[in-house]
Amino acid sequence: MNGWITGLGTIAALELRQRVRSVAWLVLLIVVFVIVAIVTLLLWFSLSTFGDDSVDNAAIYSSIVFFVLLVGTLVTPAVSGGAINAERDAGTLATTQVTLVSAGQIVLGKFLAAWTIALTFLAASLPFIVLAVAIGGVPITTLLTSLAVLVVELGVVAAIGVGLSGLQTRALFSVVTTYLVVAALSIGTLIAFGLGGLASQSEVRSVYIGYTYDQSVELDPDTGLPEDPDDITCLEPEVTTYQAPRFDRVWWFLAANPYIVLADASPTTFDENGNPEDLFGGIGLGIRGAQLPPDLEQTYDECANAKANWRLVQDDYETPEEVYAKTVPSWFVGIVIHLVLAGLALWGAVARTRTPSKHLPKGSRVA
Amino acid sequence: MTQPPAIAVEGVARSFGSVHAVRDVTFEAHPGRVTALIGPNGSGKTTLLLMLASLLQPDRGTIRIQGHDPVTDPRAVRRVMGWMPDVLGSWATLTVRQTLETTARLYELDAAQARSRAAELIDLVGLEELADQPTRVLSRGQKQRLxxxxxxxHRPTVLLLDEPASGLDPAARIDLRVLVRRLAAEGASVLVSSHVLAELDEMADDAVYLDHGVTASRESVEASRSTVRDWRVRALDPAALAAALAELGIPTGGDDHLGTLVPVAGEQEAAAVLTRLTAHGVAISAFGPAVGDLEHTFLDLAKGGRS
Structure with a gap:
């Protein structure tokens, strides 16, 4: 086991040595630092013109964290995408494969190195996140959760990048495919969620029972209705049907969105009406609400209500806090989906890198 | 040969889709000996070496490296086998020293052992001056040495060298030959592939001929060895030589810039020709096969079609 770890470490160190010494890495790091700095400044000036209460500060914080995730997921494929196939092209993979390290050590070592490099980009944006926390009074638990999710998500992208570079022959293709996977998760899930919800619609049957009353009897001045409920006559129920989108069937699409994971994972605080107080909470509420199926049998019995002198409260309204409490934590579902994807990619790369190999990828040579 | 073979290959075949790179390869290589793997471009040498190096699975047949099967137990094979690929890849940003240390670490040497082994090897292949330069600055020949x-x-006892001399200058070739002979003398079994036959002639004890993915049988190799081949005779006075050859009734295969070619079958006949010419009073300054042993056999086998 110890030897296994040492081999893994040697591969990771080798990979880091090669990458970190490159000028490209340093340039990217500076670019990330500068861009996050500019975005932070812009957010600051644009949002603080509305006043400086905690909502704005939370919004600045949320926006910066989202932007860091965006930058991180854009940079990571570039640093992880060619890890295996570029080495195969250069002829250095085969010389590693004939040593005593296994395919698992090679792939995992490269993944660890790619993840580490991705985290250096996170580190470059950390000052601005901490700044937003310090000035905005964002709870420390929110900061810690955001960072944890960012670390995991960058790891997922790094794993997918390394995995695809093991599965595909050309370094360029695997980098592009990794970007496509990132795009599919970030934007594709939104589209799939929207279209999927609309495509699978259900019929809602809505029953409305109206009422009428004799105008000649004495009316209650408060309600404008007869004082005696027996003077109110119920009308025939009116039945209407319409189609409602079933977002509850496709909510997990949206759960797989890294931004949603990031937002939903942050512990949310609620005000006295049970509404979330920050941007992340609001986004989290949206995805939580989507889990609830629409009420397919709705009855609006206005007649009974009128007879009860409006004292019947049709209380099926739930506060966001109640919705939160009764729904599945979508960030957890999202993280599980991401980890499964990352695991599959790495597993595929290990299978493909194992030697002696049965199959060769088309147009490639092992040497 | 009392020792078991270091490399034993039997009936090995490997194809890539419709391309049959290796069709039927059978041979043995022994400890303490240098075995040449000879074949034209595209004859399947590199594919065969990849299978021996535990990187590629054969479709058929068996391979044993020091008794270990590279398919079922690649680790055991990798412990004893060193492979020099024909593609010269190196980690571009690492120095020569770091490259060797990292490789040693990958062979599970500890850090101190890796350091001393790297220093030893740098000295052995003569890269002292470039030891702390990144490998991307190396020339082709220097990369070859790296x-x-x-x-x-990892001090392998089975060494697979794929075109080791290509790109080397003459001095480096001699160094390579000396080194390969030394490794063999220390007990290693060395398999060297090349299509530069003269070079193999100088270092190989045995030869395996490969053409279109098939190894030539022992019998056909023996047969080609005894077929008629040209020997080159050079005399101080070419006119006297021509006269003597005509007088003795020895047929000639024409002249080239180095001398006169005389076709003879086998070494015995060659010795007889030389004796007769000297007895006739011709001052001979050089007498030897016009082409090397390996080249002759190789060309003869290629001419005779596949066996």
């Missing part, structure tokens, strides 16, 4: 050093890191 590649050889990398193959030797």
């Amino acid at each position: 590649s050889l050093a990398r193959a030797l890191v």
Whole structure:
């Protein structure tokens, strides 16, 4: 086991040595630092013109964290995408494969190195996140959760990048495919969620029972209705049907969105009406609400209500806090989906890198 | 040969889709000996070496490296086998020293052992001056030497060298030959592939001929060895030589810039020709096969079609 770890470490160190010494890495790091700095400044000036209460500060914080995730997921494929196939092209993979390290050590070592490099980009944006926390009074638990999710998500992208570079022959293709996977998760899930919800619609049957009353009897001045409920006559129920989108069937699409994971994972605080107080909470509420199926049998019995002198409260309204409490934590579902994807990619790369190999990828040579 | 073979290959075949790179290869290589793997471009040498190096699975047949099967137990094979690929890849940003140390670490040497082994190898292949330069600045020949050093890191007893001399200058070739002979003398079994036959002639004890993915049988190799081949005779006075040949009734295969070619079958006949010419009073300054042993056999086998 110890030897296994040492081999893994040697591969990771080798990979880091090669990458970190490159000028490209340093340039990217500076670019990330500068861009996050500019975005932070812009957010600051644009949002603080509305006043400086905690909502704005939370919004600045949320926006910066989202932007860091965006930058991180854009940079990571570039640093992880060619890890295996570029080495195969250069002829250095085969010389590693004939040593005593296994395919698992090679792939995992490269993944660890790619993840580490991705985290250096996170580190470059950390000052601005901490700044937003310090000035905005964002709870420390929110900061810690955001960072944890960012670390995991960058790891997922790094794993997918390394995995695809093991599965595909050309370094360029695997980098592009990794970007496509990132795009599919970030934007594709939104589209799939929207279209999927609309495509699978259900019929809602809505029953409305109206009422009428004799105008000649004495009316209650408060309600404008007869004082005696027996003077109110119920009308025939009116039945209407319409189609409602079933977002509850496709909510997990949206759960797989890294931004949603990031937002939903942050512990949310609620005000006295049970509404979330920050941007992340609001986004989290949206995805939580989507889990609830629409009420397919709705009855609006206005007649009974009128007879009860409006004292019947049709209380099926739930506060966001109640919705939160009764729904599945979508960030957890999202993280599980991401980890499964990352695991599959790495597993595929290990299978493909194992030697002696049965199959060769088309147009490639092992040497 | 009392020792078991270091490399034993039997009936090995490997195809890539419709391309049959290796069709039927059977041979043995023994400890303490240098075996040449000879074949034209595209004859399947590299594919065969990849299978021996435990990187590629054969479709058929068996391979044993020091008794270990590279398919079922690649680790055991990798412990004893060093492979120098024909592609010269190196980690561009690492120095020569770091490259060798990293390779040693990958062969599970500890850090101190890796350091001392790297220093030893740098000295062995003569890269002292470039030891702390990144490998991307190396010339082709220098990369070749680094590649050889990398193959030797874990003191393998079976050494697979794929075109080791290509890109080397004459001095480096001699160094390579001396080194290969030394490794063999220390007990290693060395398999060297090349299509530069003269070079193999100088270092190989045995030869395996490969054409279109098939190894020539022992019998057909023996047969080609005894077929008629040209020997080159050079005399101080070419006119006297021509006259003597005509007088003795020895047929000639024409002249080239180095001398006169005389077709003879086998070494006995060659010795007889030489005796007769000297007895006739011709002052001979050089007498030897016009082409090397390996080249002759190789060309003869290729001419005779596949066996």
